Amino acid sequence: MLVYRISPKQYAHDLSGEGSRIYGGRWNPAGRPVIYTSDSASLAMLETVAFYAVSSAPPDLVLVVIEISDSVTIEKPDMAVLPTDWNSRPQKPSTSNFGLIWLDTSKASCLRVPSVITPKGYGWNYILNPLHPELAGKMRVTESIRWEIDSRIAGKIL
Numbered sequence: 646m647l648v649y650r651i652s653p654k655q656y657a658h659d660l661s662g663e664g665s666r667i668y669g670g671r672w673n674p675a676g677r678p679v680i681y682t683s684d685s686a687s688l689a690m691l692e693t694v695a696f697y698a699v700s701s702a703p704p705d706l707v708l709v710v711i712e713i714s715d716s717v718t719i720e721k722p723d724m725a726v727l728p729t730d731w732n733s734r735p736q737k738p739s740t741s742n743f744g745l746i747w748l749d750t751s752k753a754s755c756l757r758v759p760s761v762i763t764p765k766g767y768g769w770n771y772i773l774n775p776l777h778p779e780l781a782g783k784m785r786v787t788e789s790i791r792w793e794i795d796s797r798i799a800g801k802i803l
Contacts, residue, residue, distance in 0.1 A: 646712070646713045646714075646715055647710055647711065647712055647713075647787070648682035648683065648684065648710075648711050648713060648771045648773075649682060649683050649684075649685060649686045649688070649689040649708060649709065649710055649711070650680070650681060650682045650683065650689050650708075650709045650711070651689050651690060651692075651693040651706050651707065651708055651709065651792055652706070652707060652709055653703040653705055653706060653707075654705040654706070654707045654789070654791075655705070657707045657709050657786065657789035658709075658786050658789065660680060660711070660773075660775055660784060660785075660786070661678060661775055662678025662679050662680045662773070662774075662775045662776075663678060665677075665678055665679045665680070665681065666678035666679075669741060670736075670741070671736040671740050671741065671744075671761070672740055672741060672743065672744035672747075672756065672758060672770075672772045673741055673744045673745070673748065673772070674741045674742075674744070674745055677744075677745065677748055678774075678775055678776065679744070679748070679772050679773060679774055679775070680711075680772070680773040680775055681770060681772060682711060682770065682771045682772075682773060683760065683768070683769070683770050683771070684768065684769040684770070684771065685768070686708055686710075688760055688762070688763065688768045688769075688770070689708065690708075690792070690794070691760075691762045691763075691768075692760065692762060692770070693706070693794075694794060695761075695762055705791075706791075706792045706793070706794070707789040707790060707791055707792055708788075708789065708790045708791075708792040709786055709788070709789050710786065710787045710788040710789070710790075711773075711784055711785070711786055711787070712784065712785055712786075712787045713755070713771075713773070713780070713783060713784045714783035714784070716783070717753075717754050717755055717779050717780060717783055717784075718752065718753040718754055718755065718779060719753055719754075719755040719756070719757050719771070720747060720752060720753035720755065720756050720757065721757045722756075722757075722758070724759070724765055724766065727740075727743065727758070727759075728740055728742075728743055731743070731758070731759075731761075732759075732761045732765075734761065744756065744772065747772075747774075748774055751774075751777060753777075753779075754773065754774050754777035754779040754780045755771050755772065755773055755774070755780075756771070756772040756774075757769050757770070757771055757772075758770050758772060
């Protein structure tokens with residue numbers, strides 16, 4: 646399976662989850678590393694544009710293509726079990742608590758969750774637990790491609 650993320654070039658091959666460990670995110674509390682990825686390159690771009698003000702986005706962004714073994718376990722929670730405020734902006738602690746429970750149970754190395762940017766279930770983000778033994782040697786960066794935010798999009802977002 647291929648998943649995608651956009652990151653500054655210097656972190657393109659970093660599969661440690663260190664950035665999310667330091668800062669936390671929607672689906673993980675600070676102190677717990679995960680890797681945020683999307684099911685398509687275009688969704689990864691939208692997630693990036695939502696995260697950065699286009700004018701402050703790093704100038705050296707790359708699309709990172711990560712291949713994950715088809716044998717890894719993916720937890721796919723039903724929408725009904727997600728916190729009711731899973732798509733709140735800004736995010737609420739309930740979602741990082743949900744992710745913490747997923748990390749602590751260690752049943753699956755990947756967590757598939759709906760993107761907040763797209764209507765429920767029409768775009769999926771895959772949260773990867775880089776500390777899960779199931780991912781050891783079963784994920785790798787296959788490509789990193791220079792990625793510029795298209796000026797037609799940037800002009801509409803600024």
